[in-house]
Amino acid sequence: MSTVDVEYVSLSACYAQVIWMRTELLDYGYKYNRISMYYDSKSVIAISCNPVQHSKTKHIDIRYHFIKEHVENGTVELYFVGIEYQLADLFTKSLPKERFEYLVHRIGKRCMTPTQLESLTKSSS
Template identity: 65%
Template structure:
């Protein structure tokens, strides 16, 4: 998804290198046509989320890309996003803090949808690999590191203070939304694809998966 979103930024004025990148994406899609998300039965309704960012990863605008993923039942992926910020972050902590906003908004929307089915959640766990961003989110007092940040991004502070969302630190090695913010090595990419619940869904493999989950 990250590669597709990155190429989409240049669709107004593409060059030869962008065409080459898009061709590689199509080749990847062709070779992985049987790969998809597998949803086993009895997954539960526990909501969790991961938020990540690459600080000034865009070489043209020096803006940050944020990635967010939401799981149901602990390890079943139900929502994901990869988007370039519309503001320039002055530090990696600020970039991570701003990235928490869309991820939090999405997980709260999922929480609202589940409320219609009489599932109620508080202290929704969100995982971030920046201790500084977590410290900013848990501090109700504005200071020099945050006073210049757009007001809407402080939305996360209110939700943490009210106990609706709970932030946890996760090491970069276990940051599952890493896949949506930057290009990765082949081994790391395949590891994260597997952790996100992607499986080969050929008829033979589907039968094996169904037997394992029964």
């Protein structure tokens, strides 16, 4: 399989998990009609948004093509996100200090030194 094929299967598997989480949230009264997903491969997004089956993707198991139906129905929207905004890199890669601090800030957290944490602990007690 090519890299695009593997990433397409991965996107479909991810969306299957999102659907499961969506049904669980429905039990608690949260309703999501449209789900936005961000991906870093324009080729995978193009395959997912094209309802026509091409010869280059016919070898992919049919169970992974359900995402095309959901894109067509509008229950999922796929957006491209560049590598510089990949927040998952924070958890999956070793990063330089500046990049780590940038991503920590992007997810809404703060990165503190042990000295800062100690002074916060003293001031709260």
